[in-house]
Amino acid sequence: MHRSKQALAPQQARSRESLDKLLKAAVEVLGRRGVAGTTIPRIAAHAGLTPGAVYRRFRNKDVLLETAILSILDNQDKFLRLSPTAEAAAEIPFPTLAEQIISTLVVSYRANAGLLRAVRQILQDKEGTAFWKKAGKLEIRTFEHLVAIFVATGAIKHEDPRAAAALGLVMIIGTLWETVVNPGDIRLWKDLLPKDDKTLKGELTRSFLRYLGVERKTVRD
Numbered sequence: 001m002h003r004s005k006q007a008l009a010p011q012q013a014r015s016r017e018s019l020d021k022l023l024k025a026a027v028e029v030l031g032r033r034g035v036a037g038t039t040i041p042r043i044a045a046h047a048g049l050t051p052g053a054v055y056r057r058f059r060n061k062d063v064l065l066e067t068a069i070l071s072i073l074d075n076q077d078k079f080l081r082l083s084p085t086a087e088a089a090a091e092i093p094f095p096t097l098a099e100q101i102i103s104t105l106v107v108s109y110r111a112n113a114g115l116l117r118a119v120r121q122i123l124q125d126k127e128g129t130a131f132w133k134k135a136g137k138l139e140i141r142t143f144e145h146l147v148a149i150f151v152a153t154g155a156i157k158h159e160d161p162r163a164a165a166a167l168g169l170v171m172i173i174g175t176l177w178e179t180v181v182n183p184g185d186i187r188l189w190k191d192l193l194p195k196d197d198k199t200l201k202g203e204l205t206r207s208f209l210r211y212l213g214v215e216r217k218t219v220r221d
Contacts, residue, residue, distance in 0.1 A: 157213030
């Protein structure tokens with residue numbers, strides 16, 4: 001029995017590694033090709049597998065993509081929980097903390113715009129399903145963690161700090177969706193929007209701090 005368990009361990013490790021590789025390939029193809037252009041043969045080729053090997057794990061593309069998306073959201077939640085806790089964040093000057101988080105959001109949305117569009121499409125198509133509900137719970141858990149980090153600083157000058165932090169984050173995320181992820185014909189907006197991401201980060205930080213009533217003198221221009 002003991003020897004059998006030892007033999008199984010490397011097999012399980014290889015199986016997990018193979019699954020992680022497959023999910024990573026699915027995410028990368030989805031981000032580059034979009035929902036319509038993401039196929040099992042393309043995912044298999046990207047992962048260095050045969051389509052048959054993929055179908056032995058997942059009965060169709062939908063199940064594979066749902067698993068990959070939930071894996072992304074779960075890993076994101078775990079990563080945030082390994083980052084500074086709300087208590088540790090409270091030791092950072094609020095303007096600096098806001099600048100760091102907003103900068104990270106801008107970089108992430110810019111780098112993953114195609115994937116974000118594809119994931120949004122899949123979630124809209126799956127509205128009301130168990131997958132949609134689970135994805136929503138993971139997303140709101142991540143959002144609530146960010147809100148808790150801001151509230152823990154005690155620097156928000158608003159009668160309802162939690163509600164203010166949440167709305168401020170919604171405004172930031174909404175702006176990133178409209179200007180970075182899904183801007184439409186950007187030529188129509190070029191004279192109205194920040195000229196580059198550095199400027200965008202600065203303006204989002206300025207707006208966020210002003211709304212929350214926090215001085216921004218420690219924020220780098």
